[in-house]
Amino acid sequence: MYQSKIVAQAGTEGSSAPSGHDPALPQQFTIFTVQGETFAVSLTEVKEIIRMPEVVRVPLAPPSLEGLTNLRGTVLPIVNTRALFGSERVAADDATRVVVLDQGHPIGIVVDRVVSVVTIDPERIESAHGVETTLSSELLRGVIKDQGDLGLVMILEAARLIEQEFALLALAQGSHANLFADSTSAMANLRAADASQDEIQLVSFEVAGQEYALPIHSVREIVQLPENVTKVPKAAPSVMGVISLRDRLLPVVSLRRLFGLPSAERADHNRVAVVSVNNGALIVGVVLDRVNEVLRVRRGAIDSMPAMLAAQDDLAEISSICRLDNGKRLVSILSAEAMFDRPAITSALEGALEAAGADMAVQNQVETRSVGSAHHEEEQFVVFRLMDEEFGVEIASVQEIVRVPSELAKVPKTENFIRGVMNLRGSVIPLIDQRARFGLPAIEANDRQRIVVFTLGGVQTGFIVDSVSEVMRIRRDRIKPAPDLSENQRRVIRRVANLPEAKRMILLLDADRLLDAGQMAEVVQAAA
Structure with missing residues (x-):
């Protein structure tokens, strides 16, 4: 993202000067245009100027909010200035900029074009009262006259303009309590709920048209299958390779290969279920064709595998059968502990670490030892x-x-x-x-x-x-x-x-x- 950084300087105080600035001294302003009119904000209020970024739309927000964006780790609200002024929105173009203001919390306003940064002597700044403008004089700090080709420049009272539309922003700073104070592990809550009820929660998914499920306590998370999976030499046939998940190497197993089913092309609906085996002693990614549902099922609707089938080695991964829709829908429940050849998984991970180098190996070992503490974070x-x-x-x-x-x-x-x-x-x-x-x-x-x-x-x-x-x-x-x-x-x-x-x-x-x-x-x- 292109960014045009502006370093704010100390301001001045007065009816048309920012707080803390001597009104007798010259002031600096950022000049920009919106719908053919020219505006200014004090340079002391401007953190930086950036190009129009991609935004995340926020439902239930005021209409003038374009959305939220990431600015070097900070969640930045982006406000459409035309909408604030009651005008029609226009699509952003190469000249469109976002002026990031410091209102105790950063907020960006979309402007048509940034003209310049100017220094203005105080005698050139007049009161906005009595001057005919498109905005209420209450939203203006003053006006600059005789600014060359720009004509009349209106100095915005930016804080008042924002607060008029987003009243809650005025209360935002310091109003947030620690939102995590009472937070507990989500999976711990689910395990407690399972233990206290005559129900079990299952994650159901498809592999080659057949429906399977894993107990939700075995599934740490479900993520999209990345386009590239790093292959590991001499790995077991079911091991596709390894992927990087938050800077840790994760061995990935194909259920199609594990079950001896025909392979299929990668699709957007493919997912990787990150499965915990033996309480986290082994973490494995399992490639699924698609995830269907999260089911809450009565334990009475779950039957053990028939003894004749349970004795077959090629069905050892299936621990029980779930009956749904009055028996019309049968879901095979898999056992995470019985699914994987642990030596093969460990060998694949070691091979990947060896190929990645000693530094990566040390890092992965450290992260593996700290997985318990990381879970709580x-x-x-x-x-x-x-x-x-x-x-x-x-x-x-x-x-x-x-x-x-x-x-x-x-x-x-x-x-x-x-x-x-x-x-x-x-x-x-x-x-x-x-x-x-x-x-x-x-x-x-x-x-x-x-x-x-x-x-x-x-x-x-x-x-x-x-x-x-x-x-x-x-x-x-x-x-x-x-x-x-x-x-x-x-x-x-x-x-x-x-x-x-x-x-x-x-x-x-x-x-x-x-x-x-x-x-x-x-x-x-x-x-x-």
Whole structure:
């Protein structure tokens, strides 16, 4: 990203001067244009000027917010100045710039063109009162007259302009409590829930058209299959090679090869399940054709493998069979402990480390020894998509993830975001269209859509999303408080995962706050 750095200098104080600056001394301003008019902000308020970056759109935010972007590890809100002024947006071009202001917290404003940085004598700055401009004089610090070809230059009261649209930003600095104070391991919560209920959670997936599942406590995360997998010489046939996952080498096993099934071309829906064997003694990536659902199944619906089949060595990986949909759907549950040839996996990893060099070997050994402590510095999320943006919810809050039924029972006289109800193993589940809830355009129903089921206020509630992409662990130092841009947004989107190395920004939702009290009453009525 091109960046034109501006070093701010000490300012001056006065009706038209920044705080702390002597009004009798010259002042420096950054001059820019918006919709043919010329504006200025004090150079002391400008951190830097950058080209228009790619942004992550934020639902429930004020209309003038373009979105959020990453600026060297900082989550930066980008505001469209034309929209702030009540004008029509235009597409960014080569002249478009973002002026990053320091308002106690960085915020970027989109301008049509940056003209220059100028030094102005105080006698050339006049009050904005009585001057005919397109903006209220309350939003102007003053005007600069006779600025050559630029004509009248309006000095913006940037802080007041931003606060007028984003009132919560004025309270943002210092208002964030430690959001992690009461946080506990998501997987620990899931294990405790499994132990206390007569149910088990399973991650179901497909391999060559057959459905399998792993207990969720065996799955550390699910990530996309990278385009390049480093092959390891003399590795076992089932070992595809190794990949780098957060600077650690991860051995990758193909289930197709392991099960003696025909190979298939790599596809976008392929995933790698990062599987923990023997409580983390061995971590292996398992390549799946596609991930289907996260299921919550009664233990009574799970049968042990028939003795005749269990005695066969080529079926040793299957520990039990799950019966769903009144026995019409059978899912083979795999045992992580029985799936892998540990010597073969260890040999592949050692071969990769040897090829990578001693330094990498030492690094991997150190990280392997510290995996237990690192686990407590991470949080685990289910990541899903709406339009082009990624959202995450803590995995401990997710009851299950299921497909959208072909037919939904409509509920009359309900809010437009309530799509209807469905039957989930005998329970009536109200369904929320998350696109409608966030004010996003509707799409046609398709096979990629999923229902993420939460329990809200004691009511099981499903939220329809465009797709569920992965289950991932995110280091806590990459999770930051979300900028407070509106009351609705602040209630639902509390945090942001900023992953600059992957060029990703994930908006983290608070599942308990997805619906307000009035909306929750509607949902309870729909489920009744």
